[in-house]
Amino acid sequence: MIILNNIVTNTRKYLNLHTVGNISHLLEPLLLLVMVYAFWHPIEERYRWLPLLIVVPVFMLVRLILHGRLFTRFPLDILFIAFLLLGLLNLYLSPYTAAHPMSRLYQLGRPALGMALCVYFVEYVRQYKHLDGLLTATLLLTGLIGVVALFASDWTSKSDQLIFIINALPPFSAPQALFGKFNVNEIAGSLVWLVPLSAGLCAWRGDRLLDRILRWGFVGVFVITSTALLLGQSRFALAGALFTLALMVPLLIKGRRGRLTAWIAILVFIILEIMIVRNVFTSPGQVTLAGRDESSMAGRLDVWSSAFDIIRANPLTGVGMNLFRDAAVRRDFPAPLFDQPVLPHAHNEYLQIATDLGLPGFVLFIAIYAVAFQMLYRTYRAGSPKQKALAVAAAGGLVAHALFGFGDAVTLWDRFAFVWWWLLALGSASYYMAVNKTNPYFHNGS
Numbered sequence: 001m002i003i004l005n006n007i008v009t010n011t012r013k014y015l016n017l018h019t020v021g022n023i024s025h026l027l028e029p030l031l032l033l034v035m036v037y038a039f040w041h042p043i044e045e046r047y048r049w050l051p052l053l054i055v056v057p058v059f060m061l062v063r064l065i066l067h068g069r070l071f072t073r074f075p076l077d078i079l080f081i082a083f084l085l086l087g088l089l090n091l092y093l094s095p096y097t098a099a100h101p102m103s104r105l106y107q108l109g110r111p112a113l114g115m116a117l118c119v120y121f122v123e124y125v126r127q128y129k130h131l132d133g134l135l136t137a138t139l140l141l142t143g144l145i146g147v148v149a150l151f152a153s154d155w156t157s158k159s160d161q162l163i164f165i166i167n168a169l170p171p172f173s174a175p176q177a178l179f180g181k182f183n184v185n186e187i188a189g190s191l192v193w194l195v196p197l198s199a200g201l202c203a204w205r206g207d208r209l210l211d212r213i214l215r216w217g218f219v220g221v222f223v224i225t226s227t228a229l230l231l232g233q234s235r236f237a238l239a240g241a242l243f244t245l246a247l248m249v250p251l252l253i254k255g256r257r258g259r260l261t262a263w264i265a266i267l268v269f270i271i272l273e274i275m276i277v278r279n280v281f282t283s284p285g286q287v288t289l290a291g292r293d294e295s296s297m298a299g300r301l302d303v304w305s306s307a308f309d310i311i312r313a314n315p316l317t318g319v320g321m322n323l324f325r326d327a328a329v330r331r332d333f334p335a336p337l338f339d340q341p342v343l344p345h346a347h348n349e350y351l352q353i354a355t356d357l358g359l360p361g362f363v364l365f366i367a368i369y370a371v372a373f374q375m376l377y378r379t380y381r382a383g384s385p386k387q388k389a390l391a392v393a394a395a396g397g398l399v400a401h402a403l404f405g406f407g408d409a410v411t412l413w414d415r416f417a418f419v420w421w422w423l424l425a426l427g428s429a430s431y432y433m434a435v436n437k438t439n440p441y442f443h444n445g446s
Contacts (some may be wrong), residue, residue, distance in 0.1 A: 053112055072122045303347050356413075369402065
């Protein structure tokens with residue numbers, strides 16, 4: 001520690017700290033955004049971008065020189081470090097990776113990027129003492145995913161009863177050209193985070209022009225994302241989102257009339273979905289959803305049975321990160337009733353993390369959720385009206401997706417998993433502001 005302090009002291013003598021700070025504050029968010037896009041791609045392309053992760057410890061060292069800290073502490077940081085250590089240890093202990101452990105080190109790339117986002121978000125509010133940039137980025141990100149969901153989804157027969165809406169969408173090929181086509185269940189896993197998040201941030205109020213832009217921007221994004229979620233017809237995603245939105249109403253809307261209107265709107269949405277499930281809009285001769293849903297559930301039960309077999313056989317290690325789909329794992333733990341050629345995950349996020357990292361990984365995953373909710377609860381209790389809205393919005397997204405996770409999954413190694421980390425980052429930033437009261441603007445009733 002003495003040696004490190006001497007290095008930092010001597011470095012400060014020879015650097016223009018103001019210039020270094022300005023460069024660092026500009027480059028860090030830009031490089032993180034580049035990594036978010038780069039890590040979106042499959043491993044063949046993502047592998048070339050992995051060295052970019054070296055900028056994370058570099059910026060930590062810059063912070064140490066400028067401010068005397070590697071990063072600002074927040075409640076999730078120890079759990080994140082434990083997660084990375086568990087992932088590294090798992091590479092050597094998992095029965096399917098022990099022979100060549102470092103060959104799959106890249107699997108920790110996306111989680112490491114998510115943790116870096118959390119660190120940066122907390123540093124952002126400590127430095128600038130507001131959330132403006134983070135919320136603007138969130139609005140743009142949410143809008144982009146909503147547009148991708150509408151115009152780049154590979155619609156299935158589940159959406160046939162809503163085909164008249166899908167066909168009425170204006171032609172817009174740019175999302176497909178940039179991102180390709182997406183399975184509707186995969187993108188539903190991200191929408192179920194974002195629909196409650198954008199709904200909660202519709203309550204973001206303030207006198208500034210930016211506040212009004214953010215609020216109405218999130219209103220528009222909520223319409224886009226909820227429309228895409230309805231069209232995709234992921235049952236677990238819709239159930240998670242609707243249940244959570246109903247819980248959020250009394251936390252965000254004060255007036256009885258406003259609450260009643262919101263609950264009626266949610267009820268109408270539920271009735272519409274029941275009518276779709278009951279095939280009210282099905283044309284004569286068209287395949288009904290009842291048989292399809294029954295077959296889907298039978299397949300899920302078979303997949304869950306396979307996951308339990310994995311956990312029983314490897315309770316401490318699982319089969320390794322993102323190896324549920326591996327051919328050797330599928331051979332040893334088959335799910336014969338699942339009629340699709342590729343079985344990407346366990347169709348249950350809690351079973352998935354246990355098959356990936358064993359029961360220690362499952363405990364750590366639950367602990368991250370528990371600490372996140374405790375953080376958001378404290379933010380709601382201690383924060384300003386704006387921070388309360390953000391706390392409810394972030395908690396709503398996490399709750400909705402947690403419910404979705406009982407019947408489907410976006411694994412922590414998936415390209416859409418960064419949305420989970422983004423919500424944790426927003427929650428951590430708002431918590432830091434609420435408990436440290438870093439800006440009077442957010443504590444004057446605005």
